[in-house]
Amino acid sequence: MEAAVQPAYPLPLEAYDVRVTIGGTPIVHGATLQVRPGELVAVVGPNGAGKSTLVRAVCGLQRPSGGVVAWWGRDVSSLRGRELARLRAFVPQRMPVPAGVTVREAVTIGRSSQLRVLGRMTRADRDAIERALARAEVGRFAERALTTLSGGELQRVQIAIGLAQEAPVLIADEPTSQLDLGATVEVAGLLRSLTGQGLTVLLVVHDLALAAAIADTVVVVSAGRTVAAGPPREVLTPERLAEVWRTDARLSEHDGRTALHVAWLGER
Amino acid sequence: MTRRLIVLAILIALLVGAAIAELALGAVKVPPGEVLDILFGNGKAGPNHQIVESLRLPRTVEALVVGAALGVAGAILQGALANPLASPDVIGVTGGAGFGAILIIVLFPEKIALLPIGALFFGLLAAAMVFLFAWTGRNRGSIAKVVLAGIAMLSLFTAGTTGLLAAFPEKAPSAIFFLAGGLTSSGWESLDTTWPYFLAGAILVLFLIRPLDRLALGDDVAASLGSRPQLIRLGAAVAAALLAAASAAIAGLLAFLGLVVPHVVRMAGRTSSQTFVVPASALGGAALLAAGDTLARTVRAPIELPVGPFMVILGVPVFLWLLRRAL
Numbered sequence: 370m371e372a373a374v375q376p377a378y379p380l381p382l383e384a385y386d387v388r389v390t391i392g393g394t395p396i397v398h399g400a401t402l403q404v405r406p407g408e409l410v411a412v413v414g415p416n417g418a419g420k421s422t423l424v425r426a427v428c429g430l431q432r433p434s435g436g437v438v439a440w441w442g443r444d445v446s447s448l449r450g451r452e453l454a455r456l457r458a459f460v461p462q463r464m465p466v467p468a469g470v471t472v473r474e475a476v477t478i479g480r481s482s483q484l485r486v487l488g489r490m491t492r493a494d495r496d497a498i499e500r501a502l503a504r505a506e507v508g509r510f511a512e513r514a515l516t517t518l519s520g521g522e523l524q525r526v527q528i529a530i531g532l533a534q535e536a537p538v539l540i541a542d543e544p545t546s547q548l549d550l551g552a553t554v555e556v557a558g559l560l561r562s563l564t565g566q567g568l569t570v571l572l573v574v575h576d577l578a579l580a581a582a583i584a585d586t587v588v589v590v591s592a593g594r595t596v597a598a599g600p601p602r603e604v605l606t607p608e609r610l611a612e613v614w615r616t617d618a619r620l621s622e623h624d625g626r627t628a629l630h631v632a633w634l635g636e637r
Numbered sequence: 638m639t640r641r642l643i644v645l646a647i648l649i650a651l652l653v654g655a656a657i658a659e660l661a662l663g664a665v666k667v668p669p670g671e672v673l674d675i676l677f678g679n680g681k682a683g684p685n686h687q688i689v690e691s692l693r694l695p696r697t698v699e700a701l702v703v704g705a706a707l708g709v710a711g712a713i714l715q716g717a718l719a720n721p722l723a724s725p726d727v728i729g730v731t732g733g734a735g736f737g738a739i740l741i742i743v744l745f746p747e748k749i750a751l752l753p754i755g756a757l758f759f760g761l762l763a764a765a766m767v768f769l770f771a772w773t774g775r776n777r778g779s780i781a782k783v784v785l786a787g788i789a790m791l792s793l794f795t796a797g798t799t800g801l802l803a804a805f806p807e808k809a810p811s812a813i814f815f816l817a818g819g820l821t822s823s824g825w826e827s828l829d830t831t832w833p834y835f836l837a838g839a840i841l842v843l844f845l846i847r848p849l850d851r852l853a854l855g856d857d858v859a860a861s862l863g864s865r866p867q868l869i870r871l872g873a874a875v876a877a878a879l880l881a882a883a884s885a886a887i888a889g890l891l892a893f894l895g896l897v898v899p900h901v902v903r904m905a906g907r908t909s910s911q912t913f914v915v916p917a918s919a920l921g922g923a924a925l926l927a928a929g930d931t932l933a934r935t936v937r938a939p940i941e942l943p944v945g946p947f948m949v950i951l952g953v954p955v956f957l958w959l960l961r962r963a964l
Contacts, residue, residue, distance in 0.1 A: 430857065451863035465855045
């Protein structure tokens with residue numbers, strides 16, 4: 370890595386000029402982001418901008434064709450899967466829901482990443498599973514089958530699976546995109562309170578009002594590039610909404626309530 | 638948890654019962670007490686001793702090993718391919734093994750001893766070709782690619798088998814026993830040549846149980862937990878190919894067992910956790926094949942019929958009963 374981009378101490382996650390090409394099609398053309406310990410970072414951008422691909426690349430799930438991704442200063446390509454699983458948890462947008470698997474079993478599977486091959490579960494592992502169930506507030510229905518859960522419950526279980534890894538960073542790809550208002554508020558509150566407990570969180574979010582309400586830092590991705598990063602109020606300006614989303618809209622904030630005022634049908 | 642322990646206990650009881658029946662019943666009936674005496678080395682020398690020890694014991698062990706192997710092969714393939722219809726058929730093993738066996742029967746009838754080797758070789762060859770096509774190029778190791786390559790290979794080898802039988806119709810009767818799936822009382826010979834394949838498959842399966850559970854939550858979750866989905870699928874397919882090809886070498890084509898037994902144990906245990914499904918499928922497959930073979934040897938004794946159809950007749954009612962009660 371070049372000295373110029375190396376900060377004084379390693380951050381949980383730094384990505385510089387990341388490029389990703391899938392099947393010959395360039396999806397991400399140069400994305401840069403930094404995640405500081407204990408903050409909640411929201412990646413926002415229009416559909417097809419490359420948000421999910423960027424997040425998968427920094428997670429080590431997608432090999433970048435260029436650029437640098439470093440976890441605590443260590444290049445992602447030098448980290449083996451199990452090492453990476455100790456540094457970050459990844460919550461996909463929607464996981465398949467296998468029949469005959471209970472919530473506790475699913476969370477146990479999340480913990481299995483920390484075990485040696487053929488190694489047995491220790492007391493510490495069982496404690497980690499209980500903690501994950503409690504922190505994600507899914508302990509109440511731990512014995513229920515995944516197939517019986519609502520969308521919001523399932524999303525919290527997915528977060529619990531990630532928490533069982535006890536990695537310091539949790540990454541979630543559009544955790545609220547399929548949820549109703551109440552479930553969205555619940556999941557958003559959960560992610561914010563986990564951040565308060567010391568977890569570092571990186572989210573892909575569509576809902577700008579939600580991002581503005583919960584994120585410390587917003588990263589805007591447009592057409593495969595990161596075009597802005599900073600506190601929501603500074604980044605999500607009407608000018609930027611017009612430029613990136615081609616929409617006449619403005620964010621407002623009042624008493625912890627955020628709203629996106631959109632000229633749905635253009636000028637009247 | 639207790640439910641699973643109860644299911645495992647029932648399966649063990651069924652397995653022990655089926656094994657004793659397999660040893661005791663047949664053209665000559667040996668009382669179960671005497672069977673146990675003979676097994677534990679307390680039996681009197683005599684014809685019964687001879688029958689149990691050198692004819693029925695190897696056959697019973699074959700039934701248990703093959704049943705367990707096919708049950709496990711089905712369980713890990715269904716898990717790896719996230720497909721309830723997966724069985725050793727879909728990785729080409731069954732088609733290849735059938736072709737290899739019929740090739741020996743038709744072209745080298747004087748070297749019938751080579752039949753297990755032919756089945757094993759072509760079973761593994763067909764699987765290797767599936768791996769070659771499914772694990773290269775774009776989307777390598779994706780479920781659709783594996784299944785489609787497997788079905789293509791199954792069709793190809795089945796066409797070869799049908800072609801051979803059509804060209805040499807007089808050989809068809811001797812081929813039926815293999816195609817229907819049957820055990821023989823030929824001593825320890827076939828296990829002597831195939832045990833390394835069973836052992837290698839079983840060891841591979843041990844390492845796959847936990848990764849397969851991760852894969853049940855999707856490729857993304859498995860990958861983020863540090864597993865490599867396409868590698869897990871390849872490992873599962875290789876293990877299943879070893880187990881199923883070795884099984885075909887001993888007992889012919891018994892595809893049904895690998896398809897149904899894992900479903901039965903999942904429904905009975907109400908879980909798809911591989912830590913339960915894999916061992917339970919081994920026990921259930923072993924019990925079903927031993928019970929089926931006992932029937933096959935006794936209904937028209939002294940004529941021995943192929944076990945395949947009997948196993949299906951025993952297995953389908955249990956399967957349908959559980960299916961009706963499942964979610």
